[in-house]
Amino acid sequence: METLLNDFSPGLFIVQTILLLGLIFLLVKFAWKPILTSLNEREEGIQGALEAAEKARKEMQNLQADNDKLLKEARAEREAMLKEAREIKEKMIADSKEQAKVEGDKMLKQAQAAIESEKKAAVADIKNQVAELSVEIAEKVLKEQLADKDKQLKLVENMLGDIKLN
């Protein structure tokens, strides 16, 4: 212990203190401060670059997702439009068919009505003609038959019977 204390040199202690103080001061001013600042800046730069890259990647992903979404929407829209068109087409066809049927029915009815009325007219006409012919025949028969009284009666009888039958 005594040797150790004897070895301790106060002069060297003071010199070392002064030199170390100077060394710390100079190194901090000319070396450590700029080095640490640059290191921090560089690390922050790297951090920033990494974050920016990550952000860009996310944005790209978002963009991709947006694109996908748009594409999907477009596809769905096209699908919808096609479906609508098909429906319209079918509806039109159905409508046309319906209309045609209605029209046809109407025409058929008209035709039937016309035929009916024609038939009625024809029947009426035939009746008239038959009546006229009957009258003419009757005239002729009467002219002929009236000469014979029995025959006249018989004729009338026959005629009446015919008419009834008719």
Next chain:
Amino acid sequence: MKEVSRSVGNLLLLFTLCFSLQSFASSDSEGEGTVSSADEVNEYILHHIKDSHDFHLFSYTNGSGERKHVGFPLPVILWSSNGLVTFMSSEFHHDDSGKVVVEKNGSKFVKLHSKIYELEAGATEVEFDEEHHAVNAARVLDFSITKSVLGILLVGLLMLWAFSSLAKQYKTKKVPTGFGRVLEPLVIYVRDEIAKPNIGEKKYRKFTGYLLTVFFFIWILNLLGLTPLGFNVTGQLAVTAALAVFTLFIYTFSGNKDYWMHMLWMPGVPVLIRPVLAVIELAGAFLIKPFSLLVRLFANISAGHIVVMSLIAIMFTLKETLTVGGATVLSLVLSFFITLIEVLVAFLQAYIFTMLSALFIGMAVAEHDHDHEHDAHGHEIPDAEDVRGDFI
């Protein structure tokens, strides 16, 4: 490469040892300047781990039997009773036993075991008592550029040059090139592994400059101590004491209210125990912590030097039992491997000193909000106190 230079270093040290043992003996006559016995080896080793006033490289004995010392003198700067005195250390003529008296400014100086003494007025030579203490001379305040101071200056300039050129590189490019590429990870290592975890994300920045300086200062000087130049700066008590005092000042003056509160009037314990705890805490903060710092570094580095030199000395001390060849091989193998370990210790001690400094600073500035921080997974992040608990 490092190993190669280290082993070359060992060989040179060996060379130095072979030719220059006890080179600081007062007499230059043949026989006295060399070392072969165990006692002489011990003396040489103990001399080496001390600071020295001249830069001695090696000694040899020339053809006419004279001891020659190769090296260069360093300036001696003393604050004596007659004011500031300066002269070159060569005026002591390599004397280390107080025989050569240098007279300057009316004061007489002798050098004794690497320390300079001023003789009392009227005395012409130093007198010793039975325990070999000088009785008529006193230590003077010695501001000399000793070998250690030279080492500190060299390392300081080296660090200034290396790190300011690294700092300059960042002005023009994002990533340093060349040697800066080696330095940058070390700086980041100290910042991320020592400063940040011990002091905390918010406050580490203010103290990182000191921690970086201390880390590289100690590390480089430790490594320099392993070279055959024989610097033993971090094995000087005065140097490690100055470093420890810096740490003490920093954590004392940056301590916040909580730190002083916990030290002087510990909350959460019975009032009667608080003064006792305060005494313990005060002793811990002002004596034990800095003392452990300074002794740990000093002892490790000194021990390293002593072990390496002792292993080299095996070739002298075991010469008779193992023959010259055997002793030399054993000594080389052992000292080679211990030097490898010393390279590791050089880093480890720098790391430990810096880490503990950071820890002490972290304890002084820690925020005691009494609910511990949680990380993203909900686990507790250990704060400085928990770390300290684990550590002790």
